[in-house]
Amino acid sequence: MRFVPLCSPVTFLVFFLSVVGVMVLMASISPAQQQPAQRNYEAEIQSALESAKSAAGFEFLGTLARNCLLPQSGGENLSDNVPEYVKDPAKAPPRAAWYAEPAKVFDNFYFVGGKIHSSWALTTSQGIILIDTIYPYNSEELILGGMKKLGLDPKDIKYVLISHAHSDHIGGAEMLQSRYHPRIVMGGPDWEWVEKYPNRYKTMAPRRDIVATDGMKITLGESTVTIWLTPGHTPGTVSYTFTVLDRGKPVNVAYSGGTAFNFVNNTPNPGIRNFQIYIDSQRHLAAKAAATGATVLLSNHSEFDNAYSKNRMLAGRGSGPHPYDIGADWVQRYFKVTEGCARAAQIRLEQKAAERGMP
Numbered sequence: 474m475r476f477v478p479l480c481s482p483v484t485f486l487v488f489f490l491s492v493v494g495v496m497v498l499m500a501s502i503s504p505a506q507q508q509p510a511q512r513n514y515e516a517e518i519q520s521a522l523e524s525a526k527s528a529a530g531f532e533f534l535g536t537l538a539r540n541c542l543l544p545q546s547g548g549e550n551l552s553d554n555v556p557e558y559v560k561d562p563a564k565a566p567p568r569a570a571w572y573a574e575p576a577k578v579f580d581n582f583y584f585v586g587g588k589i590h591s592s593w594a595l596t597t598s599q600g601i602i603l604i605d606t607i608y609p610y611n612s613e614e615l616i617l618g619g620m621k622k623l624g625l626d627p628k629d630i631k632y633v634l635i636s637h638a639h640s641d642h643i644g645g646a647e648m649l650q651s652r653y654h655p656r657i658v659m660g661g662p663d664w665e666w667v668e669k670y671p672n673r674y675k676t677m678a679p680r681r682d683i684v685a686t687d688g689m690k691i692t693l694g695e696s697t698v699t700i701w702l703t704p705g706h707t708p709g710t711v712s713y714t715f716t717v718l719d720r721g722k723p724v725n726v727a728y729s730g731g732t733a734f735n736f737v738n739n740t741p742n743p744g745i746r747n748f749q750i751y752i753d754s755q756r757h758l759a760a761k762a763a764a765t766g767a768t769v770l771l772s773n774h775s776e777f778d779n780a781y782s783k784n785r786m787l788a789g790r791g792s793g794p795h796p797y798d799i800g801a802d803w804v805q806r807y808f809k810v811t812e813g814c815a816r817a818a819q820i821r822l823e824q825k826a827a828e829r830g831m832p
């Protein structure tokens with residue numbers, strides 16, 4: 474049988490030489506002659522999300538969901554309208570939607586918040602430091618009613634610390650200031666904010682008092698709360714580190730004053746810079762948490778620190794570990810979640826800016 478070649482030797486030689494030629498040509502192009510390296514935005518976003526997801530574990534699923542998975546809120550409300558629930562208290566959410574039992578969390582630290590939003594009382598020999606004040610429509614029952622149930626006297630409130638000026642945290646501040654005359658501490662930009670929108674903060678905004686600075690110490694009796702400026706969620710958001718006692722043992726707390734992204738569309742450069750401010754604040758508080766040996770991470774929403782569930786676990790603690798005392802590594806993981814989610818969102822904005830031809 475005669476062998477029939479698929480192509481002639483000459484054709485094969487030409488083909489072979491052209492393949493070798495193309496390969497030599499490709500290898501000879503220096504990196505400088507190639508297009509400038511394109512960023513792989515999708516890979517960068519996935520890597521930031523992966524870092525947040527692996528940090529979250531079960532402990533910070535709520536934080537992960539809000540900042541990485543759910544649609545982000547577009548930006549700050551810039552209207553100056555009196556809220557419906559202030560105009561007509563009947564329009565406030567029903568009690569069943571927000572009521573939670575108060576709880577003694579540590580020897581000298583109490584939960585007086587609701588199902589969703591938290592308020593905390595740090596007790597000292599010289600009076601009480603109250604942190605965050607929930608809404609105008611439920612602060613009286615939750616904070617004052619909760620304190621009374623726990624055997625605390627609201628007249629002992631000497632300081633009210635407000636993490637940021639949103640109505641779910643500043644709502645009870647005016648009432649507390651007018652009834653008990655505590656000193657009120659809030660970030661400078663948030664003092665300006667409530668003064669700029671008097672209708673929006675009707676019945677909520679206290680008269681201007683102490684302007685928080687980074688590292689400011691609020692000392693009452695034997696307790697000191699150190700304030701850290703953590704702008705991001707609002708320009709004046711502040712966070713705290715302090716020590717509580719668990720059955721006599723000191724336990725260090727890092728309190729994150731603002732978690733969700735709330736500023737995406739706040740500036741003409743849509744948010745890239747705001748995300749950097751937020752990321753820098755996460756790193757700032759993470760460093761202070763590490764330096765103070767914080768093993769408890771608190772916030773003003775149960776969604777982020779599981780306060781509501783943990784209060785219920787406390788009842789069955791017995792001689793077991795304290796459900797809030799998660800250890801220094803887990804406290805740091807919270808900040809990896811918030812930073813990773815913020816970085817992913819920031820890269821998305823960088824990609825959009827690049828597509829529009831902006832640097």
Ligand SMILES: [Zn+2]
Nearest residue numbers: 637639706731
């Ligand atoms: Zn807020």
